[in-house]
Amino acid sequence: MNHTPRHQSATSLPRAPRDDASRRMAKYYIMMSVRVVCFVLMFVITPYGWYTWVLAVGAIFLPYLAVVIANVGQESRAPRATLPERQLPAGPSTPPATTPPPTVLRIHESDQKPPADS
Template sequence: MKKSTRAQSATSLPPAPRDEAGSRMTNYLVMMTVRATCFVLMVVVTPYGWHTAVLAVGAIVLPYFAVVLANVGKDTRSTRAVTPERALPAAPTVPPTAPVERPHVIRLDEQSPPEAGAPEK
């Protein structure tokens, strides 16, 4: 597989692995909180009926989905890379008749002080 030598735009990069893992952990904790709530409501709510069965299914099935979704990362290959060259101008647009301004340059040369009795150059 040939790697591209072109620079990739910072806006098209995938999220950092730390950020992605953090979002997956948050989703897992939310789903497990819902599962625990289903379990508690299943035991506490009386009289038992169809709603108890729905809460039991939620308490049984939610851990499977929580673990699967926590372990599956996002597909970063589907993100299309944006080349930064498109955003930059091709060449400076200076009219040909405009005078070229040269920068003002001040040069300082450091010299040792002349010795006593030596002729100056």
């Protein structure tokens, strides 16, 4: 049995709860807006026909779908953590050749004054 520690990758962290809630609320409001449009068009469009029934089905069942979709949070589809070490390319198989250190030039200032030109 392999007991390697599972590291959390920053790229696989779930969405922040505030962002997740605002995204779900936006989906809910959009679906409820479509429901209101279906409800209004059901009475406005005349003569009544098959499309009236389609709009009525939308007005009746969209609230249920909106609630179900809005309640599906990030928890149910949380991504699995991806180890960042596995995503990095492998390094060179041979160690790089060692180079001698560069030559360092040191410059020292002296307190002597340069000779005056006459």
